[in-house]
Amino acid sequence: WKLSHTVRSRVTATEEPHRIDWELVGGIDAHGSWLVEEAESGCAVSLVVTYDAGSARGTLDLPAFVSLDWVVDRVVDLVVEEGERVVERVVADLEGERRPVDLAVERR
Template sequence: MDELVVSTEVHADPEVVYEFLLDFPQYARYSEYLREVRTLQGDGGPDTRYALTFAWWKLTYTAHSRVTGVQPPDRIDWRITKDIDANGCWRVTPLDAGDDDSDAAGSPSCEVALEVEFDPGSASPDALDLPRLVSFDWVLKKAIPLIRSEAERVVERAVRDLEGSNRNVDLDVYVDSDRI
């Protein structure tokens, strides 16, 4: 499994951050390639199902995901349910006011992390209607590196909405993959 973790500090109350992250349909506002998120079933809790429509190059694909678990206000787990073995979570970890990473004014802060694990080899070539003369391997080779920039973009833009202002968001990025 390849792994990507993007984390940063958010100057907001952890419970507010957690509730914000439960609202999956808003994620389309933060991504360059995610066009729409439709709720198929549920209210954000366990077994909520979503259809995520991505568009890149000449391709459109709808991934189906399911919330596999929640631990308010700390964690939201999810899994892609067809065409690829992929899962992940959002983690929200409160920071104490005395921590070096806390807001200088002592207001509530937390670390937010988006963790993604996926197996590119499990991707189904039948999932896409490819243009003539375009191989599935070529598409994977071009698309997989975009995962990192998309994860970074989603986290940065979500932080700006949560904090209500623009600032340079320092991201910590961990990658365990030779593809991204």
């Protein structure tokens, strides 16, 4: 069994150059912000995500024996990996070369 799901987002507001708000389009109820703050060695970029796990129940076609909580626990690692790729690409676009980035994830 393998789960595949594509999500699309749209920008809902911006506060240049410090904030980009977004929401998912269709299906899962999720929204968030990219926050950019000055830091000692450049800038710190945060991705804040808020979602209603219950909204995924009707969107995802899960087998009867698979709980949504189990899926969410596994998806977090994939989201972190994708976040690292996105941030590395943004840094490369802004700085003109690729470099590793530090990405910390907090789960509440």
